[in-house]
Amino acid sequence: MAALTAAVVLVGILCVLDLLLTIGVIKKLREYGPAGPATAPGGGMTPLRPGEELPDFTAVAVDGALVGRSSLPDGALIAFLAPNCAPCRAKLPELVAYAAAEPGGRDRMLAVVVGAPEECERFVRELSPVARVVVEPRGGPVCAALRVDAFPATLRVSSDRDHTVVSGHVVDLAREAAPR
Structure with a gap:
């Protein structure tokens, strides 16, 4: 007992x-x-999926060039980064190395850096030699048009007749850099 x-x-x-x-x-x-909702990263926007048409957008790069859907060459990479995001800071050197090795020069990659201009200086300085760089606030026009609210995010785009998204928010840069 x-x-x-x-x-x-x-x-x-x-x-x-x-x-x-x-x-x-x-x-x-x-x-x-x-x-938040479990289906969408960040604040709840539904991300673009492979096969979807890339929405039209325009923005002014830090060098004054006008960039948009129609200015992207075939196979362009669009990268979204935020300076206050630890994974973005960790991915920055890999992204710079990838863009530097990409044939076709700066026009093959569009980097959208999200944050206050003074916060974005390091990203702009490192990315400008190898990519077109746009700086915009959170929820800015490019992020809104391409439905990006979680960082880092990357999109590979085809410039065929309908500018479709070829690969979604996580592009494996190491695999993409392999000889083609």
């Missing part, structure tokens, strides 16, 4: 401990606010 009493007390203590830990987790989760 003593063993049964001890087992019941032990189970009771474990249940109280579990309840306290659950309450702690709930309080911590409330600090982060409500969760």
